[in-house]
Amino acid sequence: MELRGDVERGDNDYPLCYLLILMQVESALLFETPVEICERVFRSIRPRTPAPQFRVTFKKFANATSTIRIHGDVIELKITDLLADAPSPILEALAVILLSKLFRKPIPAHYNEQYRRYLNRHEVRQEITEIRQARGRKLIDPPAGKTYDLGMARPTLGWSRQASRTILGHCDAAHNTIVLSRILDQPHVPRFVAEYVMYHEMLHLVHPVETRGSKRAIHPPVFRAAEKLFPRIREAKAVIRQLCSRSSQRSLLF
Ligand SMILES: [Zn+2]
Numbered sequence: 001m002e003l004r005g006d007v008e009r010g011d012n013d014y015p016l017c018y019l020l021i022l023m024q025v026e027s028a029l030l031f032e033t034p035v036e037i038c039e040r041v042f043r044s045i046r047p048r049t050p051a052p053q054f055r056v057t058f059k060k061f062a063n064a065t066s067t068i069r070i071h072g073d074v075i076e077l078k079i080t081d082l083l084a085d086a087p088s089p090i091l092e093a094l095a096v097i098l099l100s101k102l103f104r105k106p107i108p109a110h111y112n113e114q115y116r117r118y119l120n121r122h123e124v125r126q127e128i129t130e131i132r133q134a135r136g137r138k139l140i141d142p143p144a145g146k147t148y149d150l151g152m153a154r155p156t157l158g159w160s161r162q163a164s165r166t167i168l169g170h171c172d173a174a175h176n177t178i179v180l181s182r183i184l185d186q187p188h189v190p191r192f193v194a195e196y197v198m199y200h201e202m203l204h205l206v207h208p209v210e211t212r213g214s215k216r217a218i219h220p221p222v223f224r225a226a227e228k229l230f231p232r233i234r235e236a237k238a239v240i241r242q243l244c245s246r247s248s249q250r251s252l253l254f
Contacts, residue, residue: 034091038077041095045103058084062136064119064128068098075102082127090118155205157198159185165244169197171204178202183243193243196236203227 032040034056042051052073058081066079077098083091093111100107118124143150156177160167163182171178178201184194203226210217219227227233 032088034077034079034095037088037092038075038095038099041092041099042075045096045099045105060135063132066094066098068102070102075099082124082131086118090115093118155202168240168244169201171201173205173208176205178205189243190239192232193236193239196230196233197240199230200227 035054038054038056039051042049042054050073052070052075055074055076057076057078059078061078061080064080064082066077066083068078069076077095079091079094083094093115096111097107097115099105119128154176155171156175158177158179159182160179161182165181165183168181168184169179178198180194180197180201183189184197203223207220207223207226210220230236
């Protein structure tokens, strides 16, 4: 109790770090509510300012976040409920950190370290991970964007059972599946050739078959225009011609 009296008088003869150590002893020895801890920390940081009203709540954040806000003469702390059962010195360390930030004062390294060390304890880390998994959600919008639809381009992909030289790839829109001929899966076939065939098949998902009267355009002009955008299309086609030259039939991309 002697210590408490010294701190409360705000005796300026004590160096700051000594005061801080006294505070820590206090919060460990005396039972204080989180609001009382905040009030005491506030007095040590701003001894000449009239004490504001403190509102302290424990919130179910998705991580180990805690926040501080001042409106009027009320200072509101929202503390992660991970710390609801934390020892008083840890709450005190957090109060020092948050109030120092609020009043743009340097955070004493000792408190920072004590707080971080507590959060880094194995069981606390584990609890943070569990809470993240249970509460955290990735907030994303549906795949159909204003310009691009990400959902479309996720077909099932696979290699054909047969190493066909006549059908290098085909796209089954009904099953949202693209199959490439196993003939492309060889070390001497450059990767960009398989990529070209894949690109061609994916375009079928973007540009479906056009029907005009009785005519069906599998590769309508809009498809061909888009296909030309493939960077190495001429090289790819040349490799494909060579690859399929042993066959009398033309190689086909369906
Ligand atoms: Zn095609």
